[in-house]
Amino acid sequence: MVRPPVVVYPPMESGGRRVRVNGEILGTAYGVTDLLEFLRRAGLHPDDVDLDGTLFEWRGGGPGVW
Numbered sequence: 001m002v003r004p005p006v007v008v009y010p011p012m013e014s015g016g017r018r019v020r021v022n023g024e025i026l027g028t029a030y031g032v033t034d035l036l037e038f039l040r041r042a043g044l045h046p047d048d049v050d051l052d053g054t055l056f057e058w059r060g061g062g063p064g065v066w
Helices: 032-041
Strands: 006-008 017-021 024-029 056-058
Touching: 017 032, 024 032
Parallel strands: 006 056
Antiparallel strands: 006 017, 017 024
């Protein structure tokens, strides 16, 4: 099974979610703004990102859960 290149892990007690892109942990996002910045740094243009798209594997809740 092919996994999406962006994995957003379940919320931690601190409220943040770890973000992994292409197998590399980029950091902890505390909201969509942080997530989009990580993706920008990974070479994805934020305007081209569909948070509900197949690029993402959301664990423990989708983009509205932080």
